[in-house]
Amino acid sequence: MASSQLVLQSVEFAHPGMTEPLFSELTVQFPHGWTGIVGPNGAGKTTLLKVATGLEGFATQAGSVQRSGLALYVAQRTDDPPEMLEDFVWAPDATALKSRLRVGEDWPERWSSLSHGERKRAQIAVALWREPAVLALDEPTNHIDTDARQLLERVLADFTGIGLLVSHDRRLLDSLCSQCLLLDPPAAELRPGGVSEALAEQTKEETAARSANDALRQTERRLKAEAQRRRVVADQKAAAMRGSNQKHKINPMHDHDGRARRGLARVTGKDAYAGRMVSQMNQRAGKVATERAQLTVKKRYETGIWVDGASFMPRDFLLRLPAGTLPMGFGEDVRHLHFPELAIGGTSRIALTGPNGFGKSTLVRHVLQQVQxxxxxxxxxxxxxxxxxxxxxxxxxxxxxxxxxxxxxTTISRLGSRPGRLLESALPSPGEVRKLLLALGIVRGPHLIVMDEPTNHMDLPSILCLEEALAECPCALLLVSHDEAFLEGITTTHWHIDAAGGSDGSDTVLTVAQA
Incomplete structure (x- = not known):
């Protein structure tokens, strides 16, 4: 492993057309080991990885990036095979990595038929084989099933360079990361610990700042109100005293010059005293306002959505599918998925689970062709x-x-993204794309929502917002996911695909169970 260094000094970066920079005066030195990059969709997590690794088109507008050794970025998307994939599968020194991440030697030739989970493992395997000094991973557990995820976690734990990790996988971030960089454009803050520790500390500080701000605001209001009250009372008393003195002065039968002078002195003294008290109140209010201004209280946007206009179909079933078999694969590699009679009702909430490559996407395509x-x-x-x-x-x-x-x-905002920044972007992040697709459908009142890996590319707050939205949705759901905790809070019917019992293991079978 080559010696490594990664330092961002006063970095500023903005995409073309943006009115405000994503990062401004960003200074951070990344240590060896894994650093989690955490923030909402659209906060610039992917952009930061590209800036840090020096990708073309991501030069900073200000500041500098100091790096040494090979720096690699592994993208979220799996459209194209990674550079040097063919070299990797035939390299003598790649045998151990191929075994640990279960990469097939025929994968370069059949990339288009690989599952996204298999493609993701190939991306990461090639990157690790090249032994980078700096490795930036963007959502490495997307599409990966539970077994493959455990393999990946063990492999990444052995990486000894500088690692930057963007992930919605809380367990992975807690397991691998010794610090997290929390992004909230244009600011960023490096905190020790995994994501759970870092976010808990941030929440604690934000709650304390918000409580202090509320208390100071109330104090400021009381001081200003008291200053105003004293000013009014003093003005009323002064007016009454002046009126009384004026009445005595115009009485020709009595000479009250001495009394008038004494009264005027009393009024003038009271006026001065009242003025000093009002001034003191205003000064104290000003000090409280200054103290408030020194607090950092982050704006919190309304979250949680009601799928307004959505409704179930005015009949019992959206889909009734007789038992059958679907082919999977190509040429001599054809396998079959066997499934029982399937039904989707107007308010069904179905989870579809199973290992990668066992036919989940094949079944979803068939369902979409048949659903009414x-x-x-x-x-x-x-x-x-x-x-x-x-x-x-x-x-x-x-x-x-x-x-x-x-x-x-509005729906995008309540799913945890900033609409203004999204509309300014040239290319929305994969997480924002998923929110856009869902939001477009939601505003048109869907009868059925089908999401394949719904939590992929989503940041942690967005996942909670999405879970709440789907749990309340008054229409049918079919969710394909490896995220068991996410599915547990939403779905009531479980479609699970596994190896067909008694076969040679090439065919798969779907079973149906109710929660």
Whole structure:
């Protein structure tokens, strides 16, 4: 492993067309080991990885990036095979990595038929084989099943260079990371510990700052109100005294010059005293306002959505599918998925689980071909959306009528993203693309939502928002996921695919169970 160094000094970066930079005066020195990069979708996590590893088109507008040794970035998307994949599969020194991550030697030739989980393992295996000094991983556990995830975690734990890890996988971040960089543009803060420790400490500090701010605001209001009250009382008394003195002075039968002078002195003294008290109150209020201004109280956006307009179909079933068999694979590698009679009701909540390569995506494609739902009432969110399709989707949203675009952006906001920053971006992040697809469908009142790996590319707060939204959705759901905790809070029917019992292990079978 080559000697490594990675230091960002006063870095500023903005994408073309952005009115504000993603990062400003960002200074951080990354130590050896893994650092988690944590923040909401659109906060610039992927951009930071690209800036740190020196990808073309990601030069900073200000500041500098000091790095030494080979720096590699492993992208979220798995559209194309990684550079040097073929060299890797035939390299004598790659045998151990191929075994540990279960990479097949025929994968370069059949990349298009690999599952996204297999592609992700290939990406990471090639990167580790090249022995980088700096390795930046963008959502490495996307698409990976439980067994493969455990393999990956063990391999990454052995990496001795400088590692930057963007992930929604809380367990992975806690297991691997000794510190986390929390992004909240344009600010960023490096905190010790895994993501659970870092976020808990951040939440504790934010709660304390918010409580202190509320207390100071109330104190400031009381001081200003008291200053105003004293000013009014003093003015009323002074006016009354002056009126009394003036009445005595115009009485020709009595000479009250001495009394008037004494009264005027008393009034003048009281005026001065009242003025000093009002001034003191205002000064104290000003000090409290200054103290408040020194607090950092982050704005919190409303989260949680109600899928307004969504409804179940006015009949019992969206799908009734007789038992059957589906082919999987190509050529001599054809296997079969056997499934029983399947049904999707108007308010069904179905989880589809199983190892990678066992036919989940094959079954979903078949279901979508057979389901009886009007196209505008069907929401589908695939595992991956290409960069070109992502740009086209964002352009479509920008062309929507103002009222519909506003509803979409409100939904995006309540799923944890900043609508303004999203509309300014040239290419939305994969997490934002998933939110856009879901939001577009939600505002049109879906009857069925089908999501393949719904938590992939999502940040942790967004996952909680999504879980709440789907749990309350008054329509049917079919969710394909390895995230058991996410599924447990939403679904009531379990479709699980496993190896067919009694066969040679090549065929798979689907079973159905109720929660």
């Amino acid at each position: 739902v009007p196209p505008e009432k069907l929401v589908t969110v695939p595992q991956e959306v290409s960069a070109e399709a992502s740009q086209a989707l964002l352009a479509e949203v920008k062309r929507l009528p103002n009222d519909e675009r506003g509803r979409v952006m």
